[in-house]
Amino acid sequence: MEKLVSSWFNNKTLPQSYIFPPETRPGNHIIPRSNTIPVIDLGNASAHDRTLVVQQILKASQEFGFFQVINHGISEDLMNDTMNVFKEFFELPAEDKADLYSEEFNRPCKLYTSSANYDGDKVHLWRDSLRHPCHPLEECIKIWPQKPTRYREIVAAYSIEAKKLGSRILDLISEGLGLDLGYFGDKLSESVVISVNHYPPCPDPSLTLGIAKHCDPSLLTILLQGDVFGLQVLNDDKWIGVEPLHNAFVVNIGHQLEVVSNNRLKGAEHRVVTNSTVARTTAAIFLNPSEDCIVEPAKSLIGADESPVYRAFKFKEFLYNYVKMGGNSEKSLEPFKLHG
Numbered sequence: 299m300e301k302l303v304s305s306w307f308n309n310k311t312l313p314q315s316y317i318f319p320p321e322t323r324p325g326n327h328i329i330p331r332s333n334t335i336p337v338i339d340l341g342n343a344s345a346h347d348r349t350l351v352v353q354q355i356l357k358a359s360q361e362f363g364f365f366q367v368i369n370h371g372i373s374e375d376l377m378n379d380t381m382n383v384f385k386e387f388f389e390l391p392a393e394d395k396a397d398l399y400s401e402e403f404n405r406p407c408k409l410y411t412s413s414a415n416y417d418g419d420k421v422h423l424w425r426d427s428l429r430h431p432c433h434p435l436e437e438c439i440k441i442w443p444q445k446p447t448r449y450r451e452i453v454a455a456y457s458i459e460a461k462k463l464g465s466r467i468l469d470l471i472s473e474g475l476g477l478d479l480g481y482f483g484d485k486l487s488e489s490v491v492i493s494v495n496h497y498p499p500c501p502d503p504s505l506t507l508g509i510a511k512h513c514d515p516s517l518l519t520i521l522l523q524g525d526v527f528g529l530q531v532l533n534d535d536k537w538i539g540v541e542p543l544h545n546a547f548v549v550n551i552g553h554q555l556e557v558v559s560n561n562r563l564k565g566a567e568h569r570v571v572t573n574s575t576v577a578r579t580t581a582a583i584f585l586n587p588s589e590d591c592i593v594e595p596a597k598s599l600i601g602a603d604e605s606p607v608y609r610a611f612k613f614k615e616f617l618y619n620y621v622k623m624g625g626n627s628e629k630s631l632e633p634f635k636l637h638g
Contacts, residue, residue, distance in 0.1 A: 307498040341369030356474035363551045363566030380456040386446045388496040407441040432457035433490035460583040489586035500572035508570035512625035516552030516584040526578040532567040560595035589614040
């Protein structure tokens with residue numbers, strides 16, 4: 299527990315173990331908050347503009363690997379309640395969180411700091427994290443935090459709505475790729491995991507990162523990023539700041555969608571920077587394949603003029619390699635690429 303950044307960050311200089319090498323630290327460069335990342339109005343998807351929305355999602359997924367969605371159907375009250383209960387969790391006294399703290403890699407519900415492999419980190423990340431599965435809900439909820447008292451009720455409602463939103467977006471993507479409706483249902487998006495990251499104010503944001511450059515191993519990620527800036531996306535070798543928008547979700551393509559789409563869609567590398575004035579709390583819902591799910595390029599996308607870029611693999615095989623390679627995008631995908 300004493301390793302949690304939130305337990306010791308006050309009145310401290312940045313410890314050496316949190317200082318990134320010069321080539322990967324953010325430095326003092328001002329990355330402008332940008333409106334470059336497309337904002338897509340899902341309210342139009344049920345009306346006559348559905349085809350336009352599908353095209354917008356596909357274009358954003360090809361060019362950026364990221365987009366924001368508005369009019370998504372999740373109530374502002376539920377979004378606010380969810381964010382508030384996550385903030386309340388991190389503000390709890392240490393003794394109320396102690397039984398959740400763990401450095402065991404495979405513990406399903408745990409509070410940890412930096413990464414799931416703290417002792418193996420070359421450099422520590424400036425964040426504390428709460429992570430747990432959300433599906434099947436009736437089983438998972440039993441291992442969730444019991445404090446704050448509203449946690450289970452609110453996060454259960456939120457996880458159901460976030461999964462619905464993810465499924466809706468995946469249906470729009472499958473339509474755009476010419477795949478059967480429901481292609482991403484069942485085992486390809488069976489696993490739902492939430493990761494709540496808490497970034498306390500940092501004494502020197504130029505030297506460290508909340509999350510280092512990586513691409514998500516998921517199929518699709520849905521982020522509730524709140525109103526504090528911190529997320530940056532790499533596009534054309536330049537970092538773009540993702541503007542926090544009121545009542546919006548940030549959506550990004552994970553490695554598994556890259557594979558299934560046979561590289562038509564791209565998973566963009568991204569990172570999180572810190573700030574010196576206010577804490578930032580975010581919640582990412584990862585829609586993942588089940589561990590034994592076979593992931594491969596969709597057969598209907600492969601034809602005489604297009605060969606598969608990847609071999610078939612079990613998701614757990616990919617995940618093992620992803621962790622082993624420290625989330626490095628190229629090295630994570632390399633063993634699964636077909637050459638020739």
